[in-house]
Amino acid sequence: MINSSSRPARSDARRGGGPARDRLLALSLTTAAVMALALALVFFYAPLDAEQGFLQKIFYVHVPLAIVALCGFVGAALLAVMHLRTREARWDARAYVAIHVSLIFGVATLITGSIWAKGSWGHWWVWDEPTLVSFLIVFLLYATYQPLRFAIEDPERQARYASVFAVTAGAFVPMNFIAVRLASSFVHPRVLGSTSNLPGPMALTFLVSLAGVALLYLTLCSYELTIKRARGQLRALRRLAEAQAGAVEASASGVRRERSPAPVHPAGTVAAPASRGGA
Amino acid sequence: MRTVATLLRKELLVELRSLQSVPGMSLFAISTFVVFHFALNRNTVEGDLAAGILWVTLLFAAILGVNRLFVADAEEGGLEGFLLAPVDRSAMLLAKALALLVYLIVLELVAVPAFALLLDPSFTRSLASLVGVIALGDVGVAVIGTLVAALAVRTRARDLLGPLLALPLLVPVVIGAARASAPLLTVGSSSGPSARWLLTLGLYDLLFGLISYALFDFLLED
16 A cells, blocks of 8 residues: 555656746746736836825735735635545645635735725724725634644545535635625725726736736745645655565564664655665 | 434434533523623613624524534444435434524523513514524524534534634624614614615525535535
8 A cells, every 4th residue: 555655656756856846946937027027016117196105005915915815715615626526635735725825815915904004094903994804704714724624633534624614615705705895884985996996007017916926826836735745755755665664674683673773764865775675 | 304304303302301502502691691791881782782792692602502513423423323324414414403493592582581681672673573683693503503513523622613613604694693683672773674684694594505515415424
């Protein structure tokens, strides 16, 4: 069983190492370029807002972060549906990463939103703003994803329950926004909610910022997925090495058994002799 | 349908014999009203405040029941027994949700009169509207509570995770129910619960009913 699970993983690593790294590098460079362009547009191209002045520039960070985080949450629900349908662990890993990065973006959204609220309305938190309140509720719900996940030990059940949560929460996002929007009294006109009523240069800057943040999201997700995959491969290799070391020990004499405390070595050094022994 | 009836009968029988949920929930609700009296330093409440106190209390009392909903089954092997039976698994969802609904109704039969007695809210309009709002809210709490209870019961920290998962999911129910009941608890108000809140509550109940139905099977696989 250990052999069958680790062999494909190792050949995967050999086969996918180059292109995957190139793709990651290309994605990172594109992200950095678009982010730099977005920042340049924000500071040198977009006009100052007539009412809010320089403060309004936080809009180009805050709103894209919020949009991308919410799309990530809803996207994670779709990935979780795929996991429940196919039962393949990779969909669950993608859903996990999507929610994880969305949570980080969510924290950033709440902080930038708070700063903006303090600057423009004089309060760190404003209950009249339905988007802000809905976002907080959604964030609080998703904040329980990891505690739920890691309170389940069996990996298969962990993935399944996490997917059920992700689907439920994904459906909750739009419903919650509708309910909170209904509940608010529309005190603040929603001037900056959409691009349709933004003047041209502002809209362009906003769209480039949105693209930059979305790319940043994808890049972070790719990195985390790569790390998770590498960690899985490493664990499989280590297990293989331990199993083979154990087999060698069992057949060897008592004197040899004392001399081979294999598992502490880094996986690379252990894996090499182990695979030779297996062949 | 017969499976649901059988399971529901078993739930209610177990509760009747062990009395482990409903009495605790009712007592908790009454204590909470007393706490609200002292915390707010008010002898009477009305309007938004009354609706808020009523719904917060009902919600927290409900969560006590949610936390216990699957515990006996998970610990005594009831779920395994159910899985061995050749019946539709959704029957379990329906039976548990109905059982929770019954608990909530019994809870409210105690808690709403206690609320009236202790905090003297002004029930201005006919009680029928309030009963309607409470019923819609109860369905939402029962459906979401059952789903959350099933999610949390086989985790290590279920007593903590149940409420943590349930509260954000129930915020829209609280919004809808509290806003809908506020005019019913306001002196001199002539308007009933506004249709949009009833509609929101109804839609929310329906949506989460469907989601729970679609997802519940995945929680009962092993």
